[in-house]
Every structure is written in structure tokens, then in C-alpha cells.
Amino acid sequence: MFFQKDIETMPRQKIEEIQLERLKHLVKYCMDNIPFYNKRLTEAGVTADKIKCLDDIQYIPYTTKADIRDTYPFGLFGQPMKNIVRIHASSGTTGKPTVVGYTQRDIDIWSDCMARLVTAAGATDEDIVQIAFGYGLFTGALGLHYGLEKIGATVVPTSSGNTEKQIMLMQDFQTTALVSTPSYAQYIGELAKEMGVIDKINLKLGLFGSEGCTEEMRTQIEKTLGLFATDNYGMSELMGPGVSGECRERAGMHINEDHFLAEIINSETGEVLPKGSTGELVITTLTKEGIPMLRYRTKDITKINYEPCKCGRTFARMDKIKGRSDDMLKIRGVNVFPSQIESVLMGFDEIAPHYQLVVTRKDYSDRLEVKVELADDGLLENFANLENLRSNIHHSLKTVLGIDTKVSLVEHKSLERFQGKAKRIVDLRNENK
DSSP states (O other), rough: OOOOOHHHHHHHHHHHHHHHHHHHHHHHHHHHHHHHHHHHHHHHHHGGGOOOOGGGGGGSSOHHHHHHHTTTTTTSSSOOGOOOOOOEEEOOOOOOOOOOEOHHHHHHHHHHHHHHHHHHHHTTTTOOOEEOSOOOSSSSSHHHHHHHHHHTEEEEEOOOOOHHHHHEEEEOOOOEEEEEOHHHHHHHHHHHHHTOOOOOOOOOOEEEEOOOOOHHHHHHHHHHHEEEEEEEEEEEEEEEEEEEEEEEOOEEEETTTTTEEEEEETTTOOOOOOOTTTTTEEEEEEOOOOOOOOEEEEEEEEEEEOOOOOOOOOOEEEEEOOOETTTTTEEEEEEOOOOOOHHHHHHTTEEEEEEEEEEEEEEEEEEEEEEEESOGGGGGOOOOHHHHHHHHHHHHHHHHSSOOEEEEEEEESSSOOOOOOOOEEEEETTTTT
16 A cells, blocks of 8 residues: 555656655755855865755765754754744763754645555554654654544554553553554563463554564564564654665665755765665754755665565665664674674573673673573473573574674573663673773
């Protein structure tokens, strides 16, 4: 099914013509309305007239999260506050939050983008959708909310937390779709099993986002909740969720290319990589008015497939995020992504889908401990079996990562559960400095 079939199935040439026209307009818009960009573009010698083809985007300087924080709170806004109808912001856990603003046109486009993606995932006006994202400055909940309402679905805005009540409402309302982080969906399923009501839950579709989810973790969630799970991608700096999302083929996340121009670059050098390469995703927001982004460095590692999808959509598809360049762990010279570890762990039936990565430093050498939660405390009664499991996990991790890790098996339900984004990494390397 399609929400806007004529747009979602455009030929590649038409897509690129629209992108070029909108990129030229965006450069002029930023020059005319945002002093920060006027200065930066002028210094780079870039004007709208100098953008002759899409490859000319390489001459535009990158924008980073630091730029948004340095111009806090409204320095990158492209419209006066009287035209800004909503403000969202990041959590600001590492300092000032990144603040973003929306005009009414931005909100309308955001709703269309999300409507396309939830329709591609299989949502319809027959669905009752429970949104278990936190409502507030975080963009996730309202982004999905508006898109789902636009297609006529019934939205139940439960927000995150109060999990027993979430499960009660799923039963009473016969909820058919769930919006949440993958880790919270897994927790809901576990608790529903413990309450003895898992067979009374009628979920058919999961619209997950806000954190990474490996194929192995997704399979676990689908098995637990009995649904079909899809990923969607976005971030507040770009719009919120709605940048891209999976269709029923699950062969990559379709990018809404008439609104977002994607590139892949080398994170270390900033060089634009050839099509099909894996690297850092850079996004230009082609139609945003409130706070447009020119070549925003997302720090997310992925690759893009420009071939048409079996579903009929022609928009390019980005792979699942492999990791973040700033979340990547460098252990004794080896690059390690948490997603690699998760993929290994999900292959063991004896462990629960909950883990923690603890990084320490001893004698000037980094060390990685992988804490793994047992699926059943009954395993603690047989030391030989326990040691065999630990040894097998250790061997599998070494094979995939190429380094030794310490594997610790911990009791069932001893690791923290998360209602929002899961925080898997505990970095203690600077504790003793």
C-alpha cells in the first residue's frame, strides 16, 4: 500500500531533478534568512547559482551538532518566532540541548513523511496504535502520532512507563500496533508473559525506532509479542522520525528523498564516498523552514541502495544503522560496534536479550567486559554447563570482534530495563585519572 504513490514511485531522474531544484532554493533560503549559514556559505564561496548538479553539494560545508549548540537556542532558525508553531529539543545530557523549531508547513510535511512510512510498514485506518514513546520535547511520539492520525489509524497516546497499565490497555483496547523502542517492546513482552496474559495481546505490527535493533534482536521481539516489526529512522535535528522507514519487504529503510538528500562520507576525512559504500550518513533537509540543515553529519554508520525495491517504491533505501561513529568503541586498536556484540549474543537461547558493555583501562590498555543476563536462573545450578556457555560466548565474540573480552554471566532480571533508549555502554576508562 502507498500513501502518496505518485511521489513514492517516481523515476530516479525525476527524484534527482526535484532534489536539485530544492537544494538550490535551500541554499538561497539559508543565505537570506540565517546569518550563521550566510557567513559559512560566503566563506566557502557557495551560492545557489553555483549549484549546477547534485554533486556540487560537496562544496557546501558540513553542519554538526556543535553548530546547533553554539547557536543555542534559536540561532539556526530560518523564521521569526511568530512563525514557529512548535519547539522540540534533545535531552541535553552532554550540555545544552539541541533545539529545533517547526513552522506549520514543516509539521504538515512531517505528518506526510510519517504517513508514507507507517503505510509502507503495513499500518492502516483499521489499526489501533499504542504509542509508548515519551511525549514531550522528544520528537518520537508526536512524529508517529501525527502520521498515524493522518492515515486514519486510532492512536492511543499512553507514553512510556507504567508497563502493567500498558499491557492492560493492550488487552482492553485490543491494540493492534505498538510504537516504542525495541528494548521496551521486549520488556513489555517479558512482563506480559510473567503476568500470564501474553495470549490475550492482539499486536500485529511493531513500529520501532529511537535506538538500534539488530536482526537477531528483532526476531526475539517478534517471537515474544507475535508481531511483524519494522524500523524507522530520524532525529530531531533533521525533523524527528520520518526520514526513512521499512516497507513490508524489510530490504532497507526508504528515505523520503523529495525532502531529504542523503550522502555517505568517510567519518575521519569528510570525503564523499562512492555509491554503495559504508560510512557516515549526511543529510540535507530540502524543505524545512523552521531550522533547515545543510549537510548535517548524523554520526550514524550505514550504506544506501539506490535500486528500486520489490514493493514498487523507488526512493533509495538505507541499511540498518551499524552503529554511531561516536558510540564506536576502540579497544586495543580494534573498532567495536555494540550491534556486533548484540548479534552474537542473540544467537544463544540460554541468555536473555539484555546485556551491558563495561569498558575499563588497566596498565594503559583498554578492556571490555560483556555482562550477559541468563534467561533462567536454573542454569546457575550446573557450574559445568554455565562455564561451557560462558566459554562458547567468549569464543563467538572473539571470532567476530577479533579481540578477547571478559564475559560475565549474571542472574536473570539483574540488569536494568529501559522504557526509552537502552543505555548499554558503561565507560569507566577515565574513572581513575
